[in-house]
Amino acid sequence: MSLLFKNLRIHQVFGANTDVGKTLLTAALVRASAAKEKQVFYLKPVSTGPLEDADDAHVKRFAGPNAKLVHPRCLFRFDEPVSPHLAATMAIDAGKKEVVIPSDEAFVNSVASHIRQMALYASDARPSHMYVETAGGVHSPTLSGTTQLDAYRPLFLPTILVGDSRLGGISSTISAYESLLLRGYIVDAILLFRDAYYRNFEYLNPYFAERGVHVTAVEPPPDKQxxxxxxxxxxxKYYASVAQEGRDGGVAGVVDHLDACHQKRLAELxxxxxxxxxTVWWPFVQHEHVQRExxxxxxxxxHADFFTIFNGKKQPSTTSTTKTTPSSLLQPQLDGSASWWTQALGHAHPRLALAAARAAGRYGxxxxxxxxxxPALKLAERLVHEGPGKGWASRAFFSDDGSTGMEVALKMALRAFSSRHGLQGADxxxxxxxxxRGSYHGDTIGAMDACEDAGVYTCEWHNAKGFWFDPPSVAIRKGKTVVRLPAAIAARTEEGAEDVETGSLSWTYDVEKRLVTPLAGVYRDYISTTLEKLREKGEHRLAALVVEPLVMGAGGMIFVDPLFQRVLVDVVRGTPASSSAGDWSGMPVIFDEVFVGLYRLGQETTSPLLGVAPDVSVHAKILTGxxxxxxxxxxSDAIFKAFWSEKKTDALLHGHSYTAHAVGCEVANETLRILDGIKGSEAWAEAKGRWLGGATEDAKDETAAVWSFWDPSFVDALSRSEAVEEVMxxxxxxxIKIKDEGAGYASTSAQSALVSLAEVGQQGEQLTAAPGGAPYNVHYRTLGDVAYFMLSLNTPPSLARSMEDKIWRALLH
Structure with a gap:
């Protein structure tokens, strides 16, 4: 991940195109830095072409009087003067057995390792400079064929863009700059040659000045003799001239500007x-407990699964540095909660950023x-006809986030119920x-009213409206899959036990087969009897069933017994359903799939697994990656028709200023396209294979099988740990539920049990290394005695195994 050192100022040099003078201007920067008595490290990660023309040799040759301060290096060198990906392929085709094309991860690790090595030589007495020069233009391929902008992105180094002074150079320079911005790069300066004929600088200087970017024009080099x-x-003679102070401050002025940018960034962090x-008021934070910087x-x-965090205010860790490892002010931190469950494809995914820009530029x-x-029409059609609404939904209503989506769902369901039963006014x-019980549907008032009074997320205006069953839950304890029954249900079974072993996870989630078991009958009788008693009391007229299918997230990551939810839906609707096909019966059913939907649990939607479809469902979070x-x-169409009338006041009078925001819709469409690709990936197939290896062919279908990206042997070992109550x-x-007598949301047991996850391991621990080869710590959140972790849908298996190792070590700490 990104590296930042107090006494080593690093800049990466990109070119707007090939042959724009990138090496010449970088050599001038190196010489100007050396002239200021700085140690200068020059890195050319990939060099192609004859050795006598190598850029690192050129930089050293013209380093000037202080050449002893200049330390050039090249990591990967190839003979053919072509694009790096082609040069590597040609070397292999030529029979050079020693040539191995590194993966992007290995390539970035090599660059990062060299940077850390050079940081050893920087000190308070002698601050140093470093320049990392890329090859060709911003989108020229690396050795693997990945565009440079994406391959180098994990390093996130401040950037110098060498502009194009030739015909067409205005366009290529601006295009390269915008490509850098779309991937989040910090562009500190633009350099280009001053051409007397095309005079690109005269246009580009004010253009970039308006955007706060420093532009410097340098006299072009003499013709080669x-x-x-x-x-x-x-x-x-040329380098001696341009590396000194001159017009517009010259290259030496650029070096001063880059130093100032470095210091400004340090001061701001x-x-x-x-x-x-x-200044800030955080959500879900007691500020009394967070007062230290x-x-x-x-x-x-x-980027990807990681934050890059500034640790300048942190207390130094005894394990984070050694005498042979310089301490970066930035360190990778794994986003263990998927940023409150929103991440699906990792941070800063370039395709999503481009999708957002595409819609912003076209529509705003x-x-x-x-x-x-x-964007909105395609998304609606995709979700209704091909996605989670396939086979039952007819309409898509857009809103801002999960909570507002649930407000809409509640209005839909309650209106449908009222219209069917002729309810008016106060009724x-x-x-x-x-x-x-334990459900959570968001923090807007209406969504909170759909939760019980005992919820910790309620407020002064909260007015719980309804009834909430205490649900049975599924967990793995001591290697066995167990359904824990609430006391009221356990008392109705022959055994009277609260814990019921179900044999296996696959059997537990085979709802259709379990519908004929005695437990299904117990559930059905309990639910029917309870609802009948509620009707007799007349305290509530229940008008909609609202559930988080399979998992109640904010309530404590409660994995609800799917059989109970299926029977609940069947009882509410009547068995068989009392209405015609395609219509709702009993009361409308709402599935809150904001958390669980779109492959969070391995399936696009929970409906096939439960064997029933809702009348209304809500989708967010993963929807936009x-x-x-x-x-x-x-x-469903029946719900939609409840609002169909000649009167405008009968319409769904609900909306948001940013309804069907084009940027969000386009990003959602791109997210779904990416998901369509990765769900058939080798990594997914391997993960499924670990869980479903012994299952029947029917159970291996993704709509009928339960599997996880977490390794089953790791989960089994966790469930047997003395510190763990259960795992799922x-x-x-x-x-992971930690053993704690004072269990509940107010408990701090999970946070305490895993506190060592915040520590950083030793440099070189490859098992626990982030992209760039740096050891990482984990940002995670807990729900009382429950710690939860979430991977992205494209998290590399090696990183998942690394996380498992870290969690295991933390529990043994």
């Missing part, structure tokens, strides 16, 4: 904790009522919902 000595003399404590997690950037935001645009205000907020509420996993989710 045939005579070696004469060429050396003229080139030396250093000041952020205090400024945050003085070292408690503030300063995130400098994020446009009004939606009685209008349409392609509509008395309606309640049926749900499960965690990049922007957006929610979609899907509804599905898809990306891992939940």
């Amino acid at each position: 045939r005579d070696f000595d004469q060429n050396f003399a003229t080139t030396e 250093d000041s952020m904790p205090r400024r945050t404590l003085d 070292s408690d503030v997690n300063v995130i400098d950037s994020a 935001h446009v009004m939606f009522p009685t209008a349409t645009h392609l 509509r205000k008395k309606l309640g919902v049926l749900g499960l 965690g990049l922007v907020p957006l929610a979609v509420t899907l509804a 996993t599905m898809g990306t989710v891992l939940a």
Whole structure:
């Protein structure tokens, strides 16, 4: 991940195109830095072409009077003067057995390792400079064929862009700059040659000045001489000239500017904790407990599964540095909660960033009522006809986030119930919902009213409206799959036991087969009897069933027995259903799939696994890959028709200023396209194979099988740990309940049990290394006595194994 050192200022040099003078201008920067008595490290990660023309040799040759301070290096060298990916392939084709094309991860690790090695030589007495020069243009391929912008992105080094002074160079320079911005790079300076004919600088200087980017024009080099000595003399004279102060500050002025940018970044990072404590009000945080600057997690950037955090305010760890490892002010931190469950494809995914830019550039935001645009229309069609609404939904309603999506769902369901039963006025205000204890549907008032009074997320205006069953839950204890029954249900069984072993996870989630078991009958009788007693009391007229299918997230990562939820739906609807096909019966059923939907649990939707479809469902979070907020509420045609009338006041009078925000819709479409690709990946197949190896062919179908990205042997070992009460996993989710007599949301047992996850391991621990080869710590959140972890849908298996190792070590700590 990104490296930042107090006394080693590092800049990466990209070119707007090939042959724009990138090496010449980098050599000038190196010479100017050396002239200021700085140690200068030059790195050319990949060099192609004859050795006598190598860039690292050129930089050393013209380093000037202080050449002894200049230390050039090349990591990968190839003979053919072509693109790196092609040069590597040609070397292999030529029979050079020693040539191995490194993966992007190995390539980045090599670059990062060299940077850390050079950081050893920087000190307070002699601050140093480093320049990392890329090859060709910004999108030129690396050795693996990945575009350079994406391959180098984990390092996130501040950037110098060498502009194009030739015909067409204005366009290529601006395009390269925008490509850098789309991937989040910090562009500190733009350099280009001053051309008297095309005069690109005259246009680019004010253009970038408006955007706060420093631009410097440098006199072009002399023509290359045939005579070696004469060429050396003229080139030396040229560098001696441009590396000094001159017009526009010259290259030496650029070096001063880069130093200032480095110091500004350090100062800003250093000041952020205090400024945050003085200004920000965090959600779900008791500020009394967070008053030290070292408690503030300063995130400098994020990429894939990691944050890059500033640790300048942290207390030094005894294990984080050694005498042979310089201490970077930035360190990788794994985003163990998927940033509150929003991440699906990792942070800063380039395809999602481009999708957002594409829609922002085309639409910005446009009004939606009685209008349409392609991003919204395509997303609605995809979700209704091919996605989670396939086979039951007819309409898609857009809103801002999961909580507002649930507000919409509740309005839909309650109106449908009221219309069918002819309820008017005050009678509509008395309606309640049926749900499960421990549920959570968001922090807007209506969504909170759909949860029981005992919930910790309620507020002064909360007015619980309905009834909530205490649900049976599924967990793995001591290697065995167990359904824990609430006392009221356990008392109805022949054994009277609260814990029921089900044999296996696959059997537990084979709902259709379990429907004929005695436990299904117990559930059915208990639910029917309870609902009948509620009707007799008349305290609530229940108008909608609202459930989080399979897993109640914020309630404590409670894996609800799927059989109970299926029977609950069947009882509410009547068995067989009392209404015609395609219509709702009993009361409308709402599935809150904000957390569990779109492959979070390994399936696109929970409906096939439960064997029933809802009348209304809500989708968010993974929907946009965690990049922007957006929610979609899907509804059946019967629900939609409840609002069909000649009167406008009968319409669904609910909306948001940013309804069907084009940026969010386009990002969602791109997310779904990516998911369509990765769900058939080798990594998914391997993960499924570990869990389903002994299952029947029918059970291996993704709509009928339960599997996890977490390794089954690891989960089994966790469940047998003395510190663990139980563990459960599905898809990306891992939940660990710590043994604690004072269990509950207020407990700190999970946080205490895993506190060592915040520590950073020794340099070189490859098992626990982030991209770039640096050891990492883990940012995780707990729900009282429950610690939970979430992977992305494209987390590399090696990183998942690394996380398992870290969690295991933390529990043994």
